[in-house]
Amino acid sequence: MKILIDILHPADINFFKNAINVLNKRGVDSTIIMRPRGKMIEILKSELPNMQFTPVGKYYTSTSGKLFGIATRNLNLILFLRKNNFDLCTSYGFFVGIASRFYRTPSVIFADDYEYKSTFYLSKFCGDYFVIPSCILATGKNILKYKGFKELAYLHPNYFKPDRKVLEQYGIAPNNYVFIREVSRASLNYKNMQPMDLPEVIRSLNYSGLDVVLSLEDKTRADSLKDKCIILEEPVDDIFSLMHFALFTISSGDSMARESCLVGTPTIYTGGRDMVINKELIERGCMFKVDNKQQLNTAIENIIENDIKKETMAIIERAIKHEWMDTTEVILDILTAVANKDEAILGKYKSG
Known part of the structure; x- marks a missing residue:
């Protein structure tokens, strides 16, 4: 079996990496193409050191640039598929769904961002199979659903084991620091986002006796903040352990x-x-959506005063054990079933 995997965002690397490793062990020929963005090449080399990858297309920040990038990348991808014969194409985006139609190659498209309507419905239309979490109410003949989150492809306990050693690198202690992630507004997803007043937030947390570990997508802000907190440099070794041992996280990025x-x-x-x-995590009391400074301060006080950290750990452990699926197993199940035309397996994921 020969599979093409298209990587569009850094998060896609985490989503597919465990499945890629399993496929390789099974003797499947996996080819990775990617759209360069930020430090994605470095992250790919770090997470999948034994894999080769081919850059296809370019990442643009302006709206007009993004439209131009979509058109040119589709053309480049069509030409790439013409030179290579694949049994199956997959991605967390619509590109391979468009290009593979020219050669009648089956495509499996994964998604979870229902609110990004244009991309969501384009992916649904282009993919032979469109795989989404069961909390999304969309239906269709090509839709497959699973219980859980895309992030459990790499954060399920089958793959993620928190390691305290990472704390020594930064001189911090468990539950004595806050992890902050601030994304750039260049993405269309966040074009209307109001940025946090980071200096004020960090100063307030420091005053409460908490250290701050900061992940910045826009590095131009780093110089003004470097004396007030720990600023991470990507790729970060074991970033998820840094999150796990934090008292809480403040993030403008939804992933x-x-x-x-x-x-x-x-x-x-x-x-x-x-x-x-995000709704399920909010309803379970693990995530708190805030829209202004007052709500942010209230959420911080609530988490600190009511030991929400302990509650969150118990809630997530129960859900993973009894409700949510190992998403890497979902990926492998569906890709193998599509390649083998196994309708019995695919039937388990049919949305009706």
Whole structure:
């Protein structure tokens, strides 16, 4: 079996990496293409050191640039597929769904961002199979559903084991620091996001006796903050252990907000997006969506005073044990079933 895997975002590396390793052990020929963005090449080399990858396309920040990038990347991908014969194409995005149609190659598209309507429905239309979490109510003949979150492809206990050693590197102690993630507004997802007043937030947390570990997508802000907190340099060794041992996380990025919750750390989400995929974590009391300074301060006080960290760890442990699926197993199940035309396996995931 020969599979093409298209990597569009750094988060896609985590999503597919365990499945890629298993496929390789099974003797499957996996080819990785990627769209360069930020330090994605470095992250790929770190997470999948034994894999080769081919850059296809370019990442643009402006709206017009993004539209141009979509058009040119699709053309490049069509030409790439023409030179290579694949049994199956997969991605966390619509590109391979479009290009593979020219050669009648089956495509499996994964998604979870229902609110990003244009990409969601384009992926649904283009993919032969469209795989989403069961909390998303979309239906269709090509839709497959699973219980849980995409992040459990790498944060399920089958793969993630928190390691205290990472704390020594930064001179911090468990539950005595706050992890903060601030994303760039260059992404269309966050174009309307109001940035946090980071200096004030960090100063307030320091005053409460808490250290701050900061992950910044926009590194131009680093110089003004470097004396007030620990600023991470990507790729970070064992970033999820840093989240796990934090007292809580403040994140404007929705993926990292969910990641923090799923490793047992309560999260204050400041990204401003109302997302179906986040709703379950909010309802369970693991994630707190805030839209202004007052709500942020209230959420911080609540987490500290009511030991929400302990509650979150218990809630997540129960859900993973009894409700949510190992998403890597879902990926492997579906890819293998599509390649082998195994309708019995695919039937387990049919949305009806």
